[in-house]
Amino acid sequence: MSYTSLQFLIFVVVLLFVYYIVPKKYRWEILLIGNLVCYYLMSGWLLLFVVLASLFSYFGAKLIEKRKEKRKKIFIISLFSVLGFLLVLKYNNFISSLLNPILNIVNLNIPFKKFILPVGISYYTLEMISYLADVYLKKIKPENNFFKLLTFYTYFPKVLEGPISKYRDLSKEIFSEHIFNYESFRKAWVLIGVGFIKKLVIADRCGLFVSNFFLEGHTGLLTIPAIIFYTIQIYFDFSGCIDIVSGVSELFGIKLAENFRQPFFSQSIEEFWRRWHITLGLWLKEYVFFPVSLSKTNMKLNKKMRNAKYKHLSKFILVAFPLFFVWFFNGLWHGPTLKYVLYGLYYYLLMMLGILFKPVLEKIVKILRINTEVFSWKLFRIIRTTFIVCIGMLIFRSETITDAFNTLANIRVMDSVKFFELGINIKEFVPLLVMIFAMFFISLAKELKIDVREKLEEQNLVFRWIVYWVIIFSVIIFGVYGRGYDAASFIYGGF
Amino acid sequence: MKKRIFNLISFCMFIIITINFLYVGGFFLAPKGTDYDNQGGSYTVNGLYNLKDNQIDVLFLGDSSMSRSVSPMRLYEDTGITSYNYSINSSRVYMAYYMLKDTLLTQKPKVVFFDTITLFYEYREREEEQRPSFDYMRWSKVKMEALNDDLFSENFFDKVSFVLPIFRYHDRWQHLGEKDIKPLFSSKNSITRGYYLSGSYKPNKRASTYMNKNDKEVHMLKETEEYLYKLVDLCKENDIDLVFLGIPDSLVWNYASSKKMEEIAEKTDTVFLDLNDSDKYEYDWNTDSENGLTHFNISGAIKTTKYVEDYILDNYEFKSHKKDPYYDNWNKDLKKYKKMETKTLKELKYNIDNNIQYEKKKSYKKK
Amino acid sequence: MKDIIEILNEVNPGVDYEHEEELVTNGILTSFDIVTLISMLNMKFDIDISVTDLVPENFESAKAIKKLVDKLK
Structure with missing residues (x-):
């Protein structure tokens, strides 16, 4: 059951109805039932994995609080018990590929096995780690009600593709009393509608010709627009999904954390990863970057180098040092193969080069009398960042790093196909471009701090209705669905 | 409190208007008929609804073959008996069943002729079988019954697209043309009463041999059999005489088919009028075939209509409606029909005289 | 307090650390800056600022930082 399916929409409407009929204090319990039903519809009996992991995190947290003397040990054990599921189910082959060379020497071998993953395991495992860490670091008290904790982990809008939420933040949203508010209700549907446009009209339409280009191994100058449209596809697929689930969550009066903030206005890689998949970046910052950077190891290393007069x-x-781990895990989280690790390290390398050469570059800019406050400079930085991201996306899409190189090398080879032979014709391309531009203008408005949805809400009924109908009919008429299309499932949904 | 009520009302209004837009939008985007101008598909369906209640004495049911074989207006001209050629391309017996059931809500034909050609088909063209007629069927308990029938959907979303066709045809925005918009605003009257006028010809070389004795076996699909019996029962329940009409088809019909059909006719106590029997029914296979294999043109249709007419006159006593003011629209339309028929006959003569034979896939030059 | 402001200026120069009260919330100190700051504070005052102390409130102003440092001494 995908977030753009009819079944999901019906599920949401039914659950909404029950949710608002029931007295306020029981609403979260209805949500729990809804979450479990939804999870079962998506993943069947694999539901047991998330329940089991939730139990581990629940008891782990309670024990950390109770047993003051052994808290560190308990924390580590609970951490690995929760992480264990992820490692065994998803990273088993990655781990065995590292261990087998050694094990083979003593005639042992871990066999290759691909397991079906419980939906959202990559996301909820991070949330469980964050919960345990927050209890261990005394940022929050452990939750006494197991079912509240379970509600949080299985919260259906975020279970498939995030955002990666923190118990200390989202629990306040979920368990506070929600009164039905018609204006927020309308606003939420607008967000859902825009998400559908992003996913069904833009992303899936790009998918039609982009996948053909790569699957058929085409060459030539068309590689460039193929990579660009792939990047566009991933962005609108992921952020469209996030819009849909954020809107759905808002229907229930619960605000999810922001996950995208107009990432293609970024002027640097650092900024990009603060605007793209924001919750992942925040998780890595709080639970990898800071702990590693403030660890005794890192501090000692730093002290030693300073004392040896290597100040810079x-x-x-x-x-x-800590950033290496951040990017290593960022890459590895995206997929259990070497390619994904290299994907992360690609950004790490560029970031490190940027930091190392910062003084040099600043000097060059000064000598060339480049004005860094003007629009043209910022535009240059935006384009440069977008270029770097597109290459990163190419790596993300390719099977191996060598494939990525080959694809780039093949730009110089003769064109093997024409653009409109890839699966889309000129007529279909027009609404695609129109919608991309429409989304661009909305992003621009948001970048200029205009709350577009709020402004829409303020308008009069006729205008609002026309906008709603434009959104609805754009999705229904231009959406890629129905016979003759293989609807692309969410790209980030295999996690 | 006032605000709440206003909100509730405006919300409901929004939903209702949106659904209406969706419903109407579906008709803009849906294909209207087949490739032909003013004929087939939606024209045939709408044409029958356009008639006044209880105007039909005889009904013809079938697929593209039947649609080109019997001209209700010729029958009316000769006898004053009213009929309708309710045939949709690719239709199958289960569609005929539902279409008849739907027709019985407003019409009371005494005789129903069913074209037997598709009974031994083993291949499915699901959408083509269903959509051209189902999309234009009016909402009634018959349509609801059909919708619940598993033949109409593979999943829930399919069923939704039958209720709101816009979900099926949304992609056609790219292909919209005049022929998609014009029918919505033009008259729903079918002057030919569902009959398709064809002025093309191609000599049929197989005509003399396709009915030779053979050892072949023909099969009916289970669902075909099921709905055939349903059709038979439906006619019995409504006091209608069902007649199986075997329209000559050198491509899909043969000796074994006729043999099997005779068996079925006996089993169901139904008359089988087999026009494939060349001893009884004469055709000029050089000029009567539209495409050299399957369909009749106007010349073949004139003969077929005559044979059917003879059968009706031999077995029934229908009163002519020509002087009945309730059937005024028929007299008016007959005049228009004659003009169309003359034009088509001229076209056929021209083609024959100049040896311009039918070519597949090319649309006719509309004069 | 003066030495803390001195360290802050070394980490991220050009800010009025005497009066700024939202160093973290306003993004004046990035995560990199904070880490650098902490390492220098650790060395200067021979303390051990750990992850548990890493709450925004402790770093919003020079005053808050001083409070943290004093607590850990």
Whole structure:
């Protein structure tokens, strides 16, 4: 059951109805039932995995609080018990590919096995780690009601593709009393509608010709627009999904964390990863970057280097060391293969080069008398960042790093196909471009701090209705669904 | 409190208007008939609804073959008996069943002729079988019954697209043309009463041999059999005489088919009028075939209509409606029909005289 | 307090650390800055600022930082 399916929409409407009929204090319990039903519809009996992991995190947290003397040990055990599911089910082959060379020497071998993953395991495992860590670091008290914790982990709008939420934040939203508000209700549907446009009209339409280009191994100059449209596809697929689920969550009066903030206005890689998949970046910052950077190891290393008079280098290593782990895990989280690790390290390398050469580049800019406050400079930085991201997306899409290189090398080879032979014709391309531009203008407005949805809400009924109908009919008429299409399932949904 | 009521009302209004837009939008985007101008598909269906209640004495049911074989207006001209050629391309017996059931809500034909050609088909063209007629069927308990029938959907979303066709045809925005918009605003009257006028010809070389004795076996699909019996029962329940009409088809019909059909006719106590029997029924296979294999043109239709007419006159006593003011629209339309028929006959003569034979896939030059 | 402001200026120069009260919330100190800051504070005052102390309130102003440092001494 995907988030753009009719079944899901019906599920939401039915659940909404029950939710608002029931007295306020029981609403979260209805949500729990809804979550479990939805999870079962998506993943069947694999539901038991998330329940089991939730139990581990529940008891782990309670024990950390109770047993003051052994809290560190308990924390580590609970951490691995929860992480264990992910490692065994998803990363088993990655781990065995690292261990087998050694094991083979003593005639042992871990066989290759691909398991079906419980839906959202990559997401909820991070949430469980964050919950345990927050209890361990005394940022929150452990939750006494197991069912509240379970409601949080299985919360159906975020279970498939995030956003990666923190118990300390989202629990306040879920368990506070919600009164039905018609204006928020309308606003939420607008967000859902826009999400559908992003996913069904833009992303899936790009998918029609982009996948053909790559699957058929085409070459030539068309590689460039193929990569660009792939990047567009991933962005609108993921952010469209997030819009849909955020809107659905808002229907219930619960605000999910922001996950995208007009990422293609970023002027640097650092900024990009603060605007793209925001909750992943925040998770890595709080639970990898800071712990590693403030660890005794890192601090000692820094001290040693300073004392050895490598002042600048020590400052660099101070962040470079923890950042390695950040990017390593960012890459690895996206997929259990070497390619994904290299995907992360691609950004790491560029970031490190950026930090190392910062003084040099600043000097060059000064000498060339480049004005860094003007629009043209910012535009240059935006384009540069977008270029870097597109290459990153190419790596993300390719089977191996070599494939990515080959694809780029093949730009110089003769064109093997024409653009409109890839699966889309000129007529279909027009609404695609129109919608992309429409989304661009909405993003621009948001970047200029205009709350577009709020402004829409303020308008009069006729205008609002016309906008609603434009959204609804754009999705219904231009959406890629129905016979003759293989609807692309969410790209981030295999996690 | 006032605000709440206003909100509730405006919300409901929004939903209702949206559904209406969806419903109407579906008709803009749906294909209207087949490739032909003013004929087939939606024209045939709408044409029958357009008639006044209880105007039909005889009904013809079938697929593209039947649609080109019997001209209700010729029958009316000769005898004053009113009929309708309710045939849709690719239709199958289960569609005929539902279409008849739906027709019985407003009409009371005494005789129903059913074209037997598709009974031994083993291949399915699901959408083509259903959509051209189902999309234009009016909402009634018959349509609801059909919708619940598993033949109409593979999943829930399919069923939704039958209720709101816009979900099936939304992609056609790219292909919209005049022929998609014009029918919505033009007259729903079918002057030919569902009959398709064809002025093309191609000599049929197989005509003399396709009915030779053979050892072949023909099969009816289970669902075909099921709905055939349903059709038979439906006619019995409504006091209608069902007649199986075997329209000559050198492509899909043969000796074994006729043999099997005779068996079925006996089993169901139904008359089988087999026009494939060349001893009894004469055709000029050089000029009567539209495409050299399957369909009749106007010349073949004139003969077929005559044979059917003879059968009706031999077995029934229908009163002519020509002087009945309730059937005024028939007299008016007959005049228009004669003009169309003359034009088509001229076209056929021209083609024959100049040896311009039918070519597949090319649309006719509309004069 | 003065030495803390001195360290802050070394980490991220050009800010009025005497009066700024929202160093973290306003993004004046990035995560990199905070880590650098902490390492320098650790070395200067021979303390051990750990992850548990890493709450925004402790770093919003020079005053808050001083409070943290004093607590850990």
